[in-house]
Amino acid sequence: GAVVSQHPSRVICKSGTSVKIECRSLDFQATTMFWYRQFPKQSLMLMATSNEGSKATYEQGVEKDKFLINHASLTLSTLTVTSAHPEDSSFYICSAFRDRGEKLFFGSGTQLSVL
Amino acid sequence: GENVEQHPSTLSVQEGDSAVIKCTYSDSASNYFPWYKQELGKGPQLIIDIRSNVGEKKDQRIAVTLNKTAKHFSLHITETQPEDSAVYFCAAMIQGAQKLVFGQGTRLTINP
Numbered sequence: 001g002a003v004v005s006q007h008p009s010r011v012i013c014k015s016g017t018s019v020k021i022e023c024r025s026l027d028f029q030a031t032t033m034f035w036y037r038q039f040p041k042q043s044l045m046l047m048a049t050s051n052e053g054s055k056a057t058y059e060q061g062v063e064k065d066k067f068l069i070n071h072a073s074l075t076l077s078t079l080t081v082t083s084a085h086p087e088d089s090s091f092y093i094c095s096a097f098r099d100r101g102e103k104l105f106f107g108s109g110t111q112l113s114v115l
Numbered sequence: 116g117e118n119v120e121q122h123p124s125t126l127s128v129q130e131g132d133s134a135v136i137k138c139t140y141s142d143s144a145s146n147y148f149p150w151y152k153q154e155l156g157k158g159p160q161l162i163i164d165i166r167s168n169v170g171e172k173k174d175q176r177i178a179v180t181l182n183k184t185a186k187h188f189s190l191h192i193t194e195t196q197p198e199d200s201a202v203y204f205c206a207a208m209i210q211g212a213q214k215l216v217f218g219q220g221t222r223l224t225i226n227p
Contacts, residue, residue: 043217106160
């Protein structure tokens with residue numbers, strides 16, 4: 001399968017700081033990437049769709065000023081959690097859509113803990 | 116919009132036995148159905164998928180069946196092994212839409 005790299009895998013930060021998470025498609029170009037949030041023992045909740053060269057599309061209830069998404073190239077999307085608070089603590093996962101075969105591949109996830 | 120229901124939420128089987136996880140979807144326009152395996156602390160891994168133009172697909176110990184009329188699809192794992200223990204998610208997608216709708220997940224435990 002295709003490889004999607006996500007960094008960092010784990011981050012601990014103080015309340016009020018911003019955290020950036022990177023998602024890279026290593027062996028294919030992805031015009032579309034997705035960002036999910038997952039709470040313990042729950043399914044994946046889609047936060048936003050990231051389109052290369054254009055603004056991200058956010059799901060209802062997701063604050064776009066809180067979760068900044070940038071998709072500046074065909075292989076990189078970033079999610080920045082701004083002014084993080086303890087309630088933002090969660091497992092964040094990215095995915096990239098590979099046009100060939102029309103399949104979706106996931107990164108390894110980032111566990112964010114805000115103190 | 117599309118809604119995917121997955122059952123059971125937890126499943127425990129003896130090593131060597133078979134495991135079956137079932138999903139139903141609501142939108143008849145959905146035509147792509149992947150299954151993902153998620154281990155603790157990791158991202159989901161695509162293990163098998165099926166498109167609406169076929170009824171069954173097999174890859175070694177894993178198989179997926181699709182019934183378009185009933186709008187349900189199932190994951191079958193045979194000769195289960197301890198390393199099969201994980202959470203499994205089904206999903207559905209309308210071709211061209213690129214956005215997957217996930218089921219609630221099934222926590223599979225293989226007992227030695």
